[in-house]
Amino acid sequence: MAEEIGSTRESLAYNPGRETVHADPKTGEPEVFLEPLLWGLFSLGGFITAFLFPITVFLLFLAPVFGLWPTDPAAYVTFAAHWREPLVRLFFFALIGGSLFHGTHRLKFMLVDAGLKGPGIEAALDIILNAVAIVGTLGALYYAVRGWLFV
Amino acid sequence: MREFGGVVSAVYGLIFLNLLRTLRAGESAYTAFVGMMRTPPILYVNLVLFVLLMWHAVTWFMLIGKAQPIQFTERPLSWKAVFGVNVLLWIGVSGAVVYLIFGGF
Numbered sequence: 001m002a003e004e005i006g007s008t009r010e011s012l013a014y015n016p017g018r019e020t021v022h023a024d025p026k027t028g029e030p031e032v033f034l035e036p037l038l039w040g041l042f043s044l045g046g047f048i049t050a051f052l053f054p055i056t057v058f059l060l061f062l063a064p065v066f067g068l069w070p071t072d073p074a075a076y077v078t079f080a081a082h083w084r085e086p087l088v089r090l091f092f093f094a095l096i097g098g099s100l101f102h103g104t105h106r107l108k109f110m111l112v113d114a115g116l117k118g119p120g121i122e123a124a125l126d127i128i129l130n131a132v133a134i135v136g137t138l139g140a141l142y143y144a145v146r147g148w149l150f151v
Numbered sequence: 152m153r154e155f156g157g158v159v160s161a162v163y164g165l166i167f168l169n170l171l172r173t174l175r176a177g178e179s180a181y182t183a184f185v186g187m188m189r190t191p192p193i194l195y196v197n198l199v200l201f202v203l204l205m206w207h208a209v210t211w212f213m214l215i216g217k218a219q220p221i222q223f224t225e226r227p228l229s230w231k232a233v234f235g236v237n238v239l240l241w242i243g244v245s246g247a248v249v250y251l252i253f254g255g256f
Contacts, residue, residue, distance in 0.1 A: 049160040050208040055245040057163060057204060059253055061197050065189050073253040074185050076178045082254055083174060091252050092171065096164045103161020110154050136168055143171040
């Protein structure tokens with residue numbers, strides 16, 4: 001089925017990255033679920049980190065100190081007032097969750113490349129780093145909904 | 152260095168999590184934490200980490216067009232065109248963050 005679709009659509013002369021994918025699973029192999037999910041969260045976190053982090057760090061920790069911004073967005077009164085808005089809470093939840101899943105996934109492969117190899121070590125890294133990402137994200141969710149959905 | 156920039160983002164994720172914790176704890180805890188983040192030694196570390204974050208963002212946008220060619224016509228868009236569009240988007244999104252999240256100037 002996949003080959004039929006591929007043969008009818010693969011008429012373009014130059015078509016990199018669009019080779020026919022055999023979607024039918026081979027019998028007897030366990031279904032892979034967690035790995036693609038973690039890579040997906042890594043990729044989503046990469047986009048969130050790239051688009052949103054530089055401006056946020058700049059405004060909160062750098063610009064007011066160097067006199068590059070007329071106000072101080074991190075001042076308690078200002079930040080606490082903005083924090084009442086659901087969009088701001090959603091923003092920081094996405095920022096924290098995305099960065100944690102992106103960064104911990106990246107750190108795992110940096111450590112593996114540095115020599116921490118082997119099934120046992122990699123499993124331990126998976127557990128520890130994903131636990132950091134999951135707990136951190138749940139923590140961000142807790143702070144985001146506390147005071148809004150419950151006291 | 153790009154990979155390290157990705158790890159730096161997780162460090163900032165934990166810093167922002169602590170920022171929310173201190174916000175919940177009250178004004179004195181929050182002000183003390185923000186003040187600590189702006190003391191000279193940590194401020195310089197922040198500067199270095201910020202450069203790494205910027206490098207991570209720029210190289211991420213450079214990668215998009217290479218890792219996943221975007222094809223509207225017979226040939227996919229060049230990675231440089233995709234990079235340019237992403238940088239424009241980045242500027243737009245940053246402006247939106249300034250106004251929608253931090254209340255503008």
